[in-house]
Structure formats: structure tokens, C-alpha cells
Amino acid sequence: MAGAWANQIVQGVLLGGLYAMFAMGLSLSAGVMRFINIAHGDLIVLVCFMVLSLAVGLGVPLLLAVAIIVPLAFVAGYVLQRLLLQRVLGQGVLPVILVTFGLSIIIQNALQGTYGADTRKVPAGSIETATIHVVDGINVGVLPLTIFVAAVLLVLLLDRVLYRTGIGARIRAVSDDPSAANLIGLPSPHIYAIAMGIVGITIAISGAFMAVWTNFDPTSGPSRLLIAFEAVVLGGLGSLWGTLAGGILLGVAQTLGGQFDAAWQVLAGHIAFLVIFTLRPQGLFPRY
Amino acid sequence: MNPAVLIGRALLVAGAVFLLAAPFGLSPRGLQLVTEFLTMLVLALMWNLLAGYADIVTVGQHAFVGIGAYAFFGFLVLAGFDPWLSVLLAGLVALVFSLPVMAIIFRLRAGYLAVGSWVVAETLMLAAGKLSAFGGGSGVSMPVAAVKRFGAATADRYVNVYWLAFALAALALLSTWYLMRSRIGVGLTAMRDSEEGAGAIGVNLRRARILCFLWAAPFLGIAGAIITMQKLRVAPPASFSIIDWTVYVIFIVVIGGIGSFEGPIIGTLVFFVLRELLADTGVWHLIVLGAVSIGIVLIEPKGIWGLLRRFVPGDLIPVGHSPGKRQGRA
Numbered sequence: 001m002a003g004a005w006a007n008q009i010v011q012g013v014l015l016g017g018l019y020a021m022f023a024m025g026l027s028l029s030a031g032v033m034r035f036i037n038i039a040h041g042d043l044i045v046l047v048c049f050m051v052l053s054l055a056v057g058l059g060v061p062l063l064l065a066v067a068i069i070v071p072l073a074f075v076a077g078y079v080l081q082r083l084l085l086q087r088v089l090g091q092g093v094l095p096v097i098l099v100t101f102g103l104s105i106i107i108q109n110a111l112q113g114t115y116g117a118d119t120r121k122v123p124a125g126s127i128e129t130a131t132i133h134v135v136d137g138i139n140v141g142v143l144p145l146t147i148f149v150a151a152v153l154l155v156l157l158l159d160r161v162l163y164r165t166g167i168g169a170r171i172r173a174v175s176d177d178p179s180a181a182n183l184i185g186l187p188s189p190h191i192y193a194i195a196m197g198i199v200g201i202t203i204a205i206s207g208a209f210m211a212v213w214t215n216f217d218p219t220s221g222p223s224r225l226l227i228a229f230e231a232v233v234l235g236g237l238g239s240l241w242g243t244l245a246g247g248i249l250l251g252v253a254q255t256l257g258g259q260f261d262a263a264w265q266v267l268a269g270h271i272a273f274l275v276i277f278t279l280r281p282q283g284l285f286p287r288y
Numbered sequence: 289m290n291p292a293v294l295i296g297r298a299l300l301v302a303g304a305v306f307l308l309a310a311p312f313g314l315s316p317r318g319l320q321l322v323t324e325f326l327t328m329l330v331l332a333l334m335w336n337l338l339a340g341y342a343d344i345v346t347v348g349q350h351a352f353v354g355i356g357a358y359a360f361f362g363f364l365v366l367a368g369f370d371p372w373l374s375v376l377l378a379g380l381v382a383l384v385f386s387l388p389v390m391a392i393i394f395r396l397r398a399g400y401l402a403v404g405s406w407v408v409a410e411t412l413m414l415a416a417g418k419l420s421a422f423g424g425g426s427g428v429s430m431p432v433a434a435v436k437r438f439g440a441a442t443a444d445r446y447v448n449v450y451w452l453a454f455a456l457a458a459l460a461l462l463s464t465w466y467l468m469r470s471r472i473g474v475g476l477t478a479m480r481d482s483e484e485g486a487g488a489i490g491v492n493l494r495r496a497r498i499l500c501f502l503w504a505a506p507f508l509g510i511a512g513a514i515i516t517m518q519k520l521r522v523a524p525p526a527s528f529s530i531i532d533w534t535v536y537v538i539f540i541v542v543i544g545g546i547g548s549f550e551g552p553i554i555g556t557l558v559f560f561v562l563r564e565l566l567a568d569t570g571v572w573h574l575i576v577l578g579a580v581s582i583g584i585v586l587i588e589p590k591g592i593w594g595l596l597r598r599f600v601p602g603d604l605i606p607v608g609h610s611p612g613k614r615q616g617r618a
Contacts, residue, residue, distance in 0.1 A: 036399030038347070087586060093398035097345050098542055098585045101402075105535060105578040109571035222530075226410060229403045233396075263425075267418075270411040274392060281395045 003137030008255045010138055016251025017148030018213060020244040021206035022224050023231035024154055025199040031238040032175040032195045033081075033089065035096045039104035040203070041225030046107055047073065047207025048216045049115055052122050062124060062212070070204045077200025081193040089192075090178075104221065111218035124212035147209045151247070154202065155240050161198070162240075171195050223266070230273040236283030245284055249276070296550075296604040303553075307454060311447045319446045323518060325560055326453040330460045330511045331537045332544070332552035334504040337464055339538075340547035341476040342500035343483065345398070347534055348405030351389065351412050352382045352505050354528030356512025358416055361522045364434050366421055371437045375452065375513045382509025383502060385412075390501050406530075413528035427523020435520060449517045456514065460507050465549065467503065468607040472496055477607065480547050531574075539577040542584055545593030549605040554592050 026040050037043075047069060054065035084103075088095035130142040162168040174181040174188045175195075181188055210216065210224070230250055235242025250269045257268020276284075310322050331349065338344040359381035363374035389408050396404040417425040439445030467473050475491035487493055515533075516522055526532075536559065544555020566573040588594045597603075 030399075036403055038399070038403065084582075091589075093343065094339065094345055094546070095585050095589065097399050097402050098538070099582050101347065101538065102578040102582040102585075106575050106582075109574045109578070113571040113575075222406070223410075225403065226407050229400075230407065233400065233404075263418075267411065267414040270407060270414065273407065274411060277395075278392060 005256075005259065007138045008259045009252055010134075010140065011144070012252035012255035013248050014140065014144035014148045014251070015255060016244075016248030017144070017151035018206070018209060018247075019227050019231055019250050020247025021147070021151045021154060021202065021209065023228040023235075023243045023247055024151075024158065024206070024240065025202035026225075026228040027232045027235070027238070027240060027243040028158065028195065028202065029199050030232055032171055033085070033192055034175070035085075035089065036100075036229065037085075037199075038097065038100040038225065039107060039221070040100075040228055041223065042104045042107040042111075042221030043200075043203050044207040044210060044224050045216055045218065045221040046111065047204050048122070048211040048220075049111055049120075049218075051208050051211040052115075052120055055122050062122070062208075066204070066208045069208065070201055073200035073204035074197040075200075077203070078193045078197040080200075081196035082189060085196070086189050086192060104225075108218055108221060115218060117217060117219075119215045119217045121215050122211040128212070143213060147213060150205070150209065151244065154205065155244050158198070158202070159240055167191075167194060227269070230269070234273060234276055234283055236286035239283070239285045242283060242285035249284075290601050292600040293602045293604065296600060300553075300604060311450050316443060316446050319450050320518065321560070323446075323450045323453045323514070325556060326450075326457040327511045327514050327518075328537070328540065328559065329457050329552065329556045330453075330507055331533055332540045332556050333457075333460050333464055334507050335534075335537045336541045336546060336548075336552045337467075337500055338504055340541065340551075341468070341473075341480050342497045343479060344497060344501060345402045346393070346405040347402045347530075347538075348389075348393075348407075348409035349508060349537060350528050350530050350533035351405070351409035352386065352508035353512040353515065353533040354409075354413060354416060354524070355385050356382045356509030357516040357522050357527035358419070358422060358512075359509065360513035360516050361422060361428075361430070364437070365431060371434075375510055378513040379506035379510040382505045382512070386502055386505035390498065394497070394501075409528065409530070409534075413524045416528065417524040422522055425524060427521055427526065429521040430516070435517075438517060445517075449514060452517075453514050456507065456510055461549075464503070465605060465607065468549070469609070472499060473607065474609070476500070535574075536577075539581050541591075542581045543577070543591055545591030545597075547590065548593050548597075548603070549607060550596075550603065551591050551593045554596075558592065 022041070022044060026037065029035060029037050029040075050069055051062070051065055054060040054068065055062050060068070084099060085096065088099050124143065127143050127146070131139045132142060132145065133139055160168075162172065170181075170186055170191050171194070173184075174186055174191045178188045181191075227247075227250060231243050231246035234246030234249055235244070250273065253272035254265045254269040258265035260268070307322065307326075310319060314322065331353070335346070335349055338346060356378040360374050360378035363369040363377045364371055369377070389405075392408060393401050393404045416422065422428055435445070439448045468476065475486060475493075476496050478486035478489070478491055479493055479496065483493065512527065516527065519526065540555035540559045541552050542555070543558055544553065545551025562577070563573070566576060569576075584591055590597065
């Protein structure tokens with residue numbers, strides 16, 4: 001019995017890797033641009049469908065499909081920020097919420113119009129079923145493990161980019177005080193747009209992993225947004241490592257809830273979030 | 289009075305006369321449509337009060353509609369209470385639920401509050417699906433006997449539910465108007481225009497926001513009861529429908545004109561016209577609404593009423609006070 005619970009916790013931690021990856025981009029846009037993109041989950045699902053079209057529709061190998069989508073996502077993120085979001089930033093809370101909300105509804109319905117309402121999944125071949133035997137009662141899937149390792153690497157990489165590179169220093173400068181940054185000659189719209197491009201890359205990577213690991217349909221976006229939001233808030237705003245911890249916490253809460261009763265999986269994640277948030281509103285590792 | 293303002297007010301009066309006469313002239317199908325119009329108007333007025341004035345941009349308004357629907361079903365069908373009392377109690381239960389919800393989401397600001405309210409609504413919807421007395425995840429229809437307590441004949445029931453919706457919408461409009469003209473409302477209007485400025489001249493922002501949130505909850509709950517009387521069933525995805533009770537409502541208020549009284553009325557009218565026009569276009573209906581909303585935020589943030597207001601020199605439903613008149617000048 002204890003073995004079964006231990007196994008569920010391990011699976012939950014791995015699931016948390018995927019959730020943390022959903023949350024990474026949201027954490028970045030919340031920390032740098034100080035807004036919550038309500039279309040975040042729908043953009044992830046949009047990537048899932050792009051992977052589906054390339055890999056299943058056109059027969060492009062999966063890795064090549066991802067290699068095509070990632071730079072595209074950077075450009076899309078840059079353009080989205082520059083042409084749309086930048087125009088409504090700094091005008092109070094309402095416009096940016098409404099614009100990203102409208103975007104979310106447009107993406108959901110455009111996907112539904114293009115692909116229909118069916119539930120989809122992208123087959124990934126033998127990696128899907130491959131497992132590693134750890135100890136008795138605990139088997140770890142190669143795909144979930146790959147995703148978890150990728151999530152940790154992504155946090156490391158983003159952390160390095162933000163705190164060890166020139167563009168990272170510029171992004172933080174613009175984020176801390178846009179007008180002071182403008183004063184010393186930093187073009188804040190351009191730098192915000194680059195940050196959103198980086199968010200786009202995290203969306204592309206997490207969407208590609210989601211497409212091969214879980215089922216998705218055109219309305220899957222909001223539930224991904226809620227998970228990502230919960231991971232960001234639980235982890236503490238502005239802390240990427242906190243976001244990873246938040247994602248893992250949600251993954252474990254969900255699998256333990258699912259162990260208790262399959263129907264409780266999603267609800268258990270939300271309840272865990274609400275309880276921890278009530279007790280510790282600043283999150284586990286607040287940076288600010 | 290300016291002719292444009294006069295025409296606008298004449299239209300409002302004509303609308304009110306039409307609504308008062310509706311039960312005597314309209315077919316049952318028409319009456320149902322007008323009932324639906326009135327409940328959507330109530331939802332729009334409340335979202336506008338929260339997002340347009342009190343700076344509480346929720347995406348979880350459907351939570352209170354769902355709570356009202358389930359409470360109404362519980363009191364009427366499971367407990368066998370008087371139907372009209374059940375409607376009132378649905379509002380009361382929504383009010384009770386709004387206290388813990390407020391305690392959670394008021395710790396968040398702006399976009400965080402928006403998504404946080406959505407998390408709460410999602411949690412409540414999933415929890416409602418666990419209530420076996422309410423049919424669990426697939427929901428349950430209202431027994432015929434319970435439905436008949438609102439009127440034995442179908443036509444009578446439509447009229448009774450219509451008057452209920454009419455009374456709720458009238459109460460929502462008049463009481464919220466009164467609230468906005470009170471000291472608190474003037475503070476809220478100041479808050480809408482500049483939060484820092486309002487705080488600096490001594491508007492108690494926290495108290496005003498709490499009052500607005502508690503104000504909206506019972507109206508949303510009773511709207512949920514009326515919706516249940518129209519749909520004749522409760523089910524988690526329908527009673528807590530984010531598309532119907534939040535997404536459409538946000539589009540209504542944004543398109544009509546946020547932060548005004550005329551906006552939600554215009555928006556609800558436009559919404560029903562668009563819905564009839566775009567009914568056969570499937571997903572395009574929502575894509576068009578989403579695109580129009582984004583366009584409005586970018587071009588004219590005060591919506592259709594903001595556009596019209598350039599040509600109309602005064603509010604049709606004045607929430608401000610004219611200082612000149614009060615001091616006997618002008």
C-alpha cells in the first residue's frame with residue numbers, strides 16, 4: 001500500500017514537470033510585463049494543434065516539427081507583444097485583461113472551426129510506452145521523465161538568461177522601471193517584445209510536450225491556464241524555481257486525489273491550491 | 289433639455305413600456321426571449337458594477353449564477369419550500385458564499401484576481417458535480433410537480449417567470465443607480481477615473497469594493513434561479529456555464545460601454561440582435577464578438593455608448609450630481 005502511494009507521488013512529481021512548463025511563460029510575463037495573459041493556455045493548445053498538423057497531417061518528424069514551431073513561436077510572441085499587448089499596457093488593469101480574454105475566445109473557436117471538437121493526441125512512437133524500473137512498485141515512464149528533465153533544464157536556462165546575460169539585464173531593467181530604462185536609452189517596447197518572444201518559446205516547448213503526453217481538444221486551454229496560474233501563485237511571483245515547485249505540488253496533489261477517487265483528480269489540485277493560498281498568499285518562494 | 293438626450297430618454301421609456309406590456313402581447317417564445325434578455329441584463333449590470341466601477345475584474349461571475357441555480361433547486365425540489373421563498377433564498381445563499389470567495393480573491397489584484405476568481409468558479413463547479421442529490425456530474429431535471437408550482441398552465445408559468453425577471457432587472461437597475469448616486473457611488477466613480485486620486489481625497493476604496501462584491505452576489509444568485517426556471521434542470525456545465533454567464537456578459541458590457549449605465553443596456557440589445565443574425569454561423573459568433581471586443585478596447589474603450597456620447601451631451605441615466613443646480617446657480 002505504501003508502495004502504491006510512493007508510486008503516485010513519483011508520478012505526481014513528473015506530472016508537475018509538465019505543469020511547471022505550462023507555468024514558466026506565465027511566470028515570466030507576470031514577472032517582467034506585470035500582466036496575466038488569459039490566452040496563455042489557449043496558445044499552448046494552439047501549439048498542440050500545430051504539432052498535430054505537422055506531425056500527423058504532413059508526416060514531418062516530431063523533432064523537426066518542434067524545430068519549426070519554436071522559432072515561429074518566438075516571432076509570434078514578439079509580434080503579439082509589439083502590435084497588440086504593448087498598446088494596452090500601462091492603461092490600468094482592464095484593457096490588457098479584456099484583450100487577452102478576447103484573444104482566448106478567438107483562438108478556442110478558431111481551433112474548433114478548423115479541427116472540430118474531437119479530442120486529439122499526437123503519437124510519439126515507442127517512447128510513449130517505454131518505462132524504467134526504479135524499485136519494486138515504482139516504474140517511471142521515459143516520456144514523463146524526459147519532460148521533467150526538460151522542465152528543470154528550462155528553468156536553469158531561463159534563470160541564466162535573465163540573470164547572466166546582457167538581454168536578461170535589459171529585460172530586468174525595463175521590468176523594474178520602464179521610464180528609467182527609457183531614460184538610459186533602452187527601447188522598452190522592443191525589450192518587452194523580446195521577453196514575450198521568450199515566453200513564446202516556452203509555450204512552444206510545453207505545447208509540444210503536452211501534445212504527445214496528454215489528450216487535448218480546442219477547449220483545453222482554460223484548464224491549462226488555471227494550472228499555470230496556480231503554479232505561479234503557489235511558487236511566489238517572480239520566482240522561476242518557485243514556479244517549478246508550485247507545478248510539482250499541483251501534480252502531486254492531483255495524482256494523490258486521483259488515487260483516492262479518479263473523479264477527484266482535478267478538484268484535488270484546485271483545493272490544494274486554494275488551501276495553500278489561503279494560508280500563504282505570498283507563495284512558497286516569493287521574490288518580491 | 290438637449291434633443292439627443294430627450295430622444296435617448298424617450299427610447300428608454302418606450303423600452304420600459306414595451307417590457308410592461310410584453311406579457312399581454314407576446315407569444316410564449318417571445319416572452320421567453322425577453323425573460324432571457326432581462327436576466328442577461330442583470331448579469332451585465334452586475335459585471336459592469338464590479339469591473340467598470342469597483343475595479344474587480346472577475347472571470348468567475350458564473351460561480352454565483354451556478355450557486356443560485358443549485359440553491360434554488362435544493363430549496364424548491366429537495367426541501368419542498370415555497371417557490372418564491374426558494375428564489376429569495378437562492379440570492380441569500382449566493383450572498384453567503386460571496387464572503388469566503390471574497391476573502392480568497394481580494395488578496396489578488398488585477399489579472400491575478402481575474403484568473404483567481406475563475407479558479408474559484410471552476411472549483412465550485414467541480415464540487416457541484418459531486419453532489420449526488422443534484423444528479424452528480426450529469427445534473428438532473430426539475431420534477432413536473434415542482435415546475436407546476438410556478439403556474440399550472442405553461443402560459444401562466446412563462447408570465448410568472450417573466451414578472452420575476454422583470455422585477456429583478458428593475459430592482460437591479462434602480463437600486464444600483466441609487467447606489468451609484470449615493471456617497472459610496474460617487475466615491476466609486478472617482479475610483480473608476482483615478483484610483484490613487486480617489487484614495488487621496490479620502491474615498492474608502494476597500495469598503496466600497498467589498499460593498500459592491502456583496503451587492504452583486506444576491507442578484508446573480510436570483511438570476512441563477514430564474515435561469516433554472518427557464519432551463520428546467522440543473523447541471524454543473526450548464527448552471528455554471530462560463531460561456532453563457534461570464535464570456536457573453538463581458539462581451540455585452542465591453543461592446544455596450546463599460547463604466548456607464550447605458551452601456552450594459554445597449555450591449556444586451558446588441559448582443560441579442562447579433563445572436564439572431566449570427567445564429568447559424570457556429571464558431572464565428574464568438575470569434576466576431578471577441579474581435580469586436582478587442583477592437584473596442586483598442587479604439588473606443590467606452591464602447592458604443594462612448595461613441596454615441598460624443599454626440600449626446602449628457603447621460604441618459606445620470607449617475608452624477610450637477611453641482612450648479614444644487615447650489616442654486618446655473
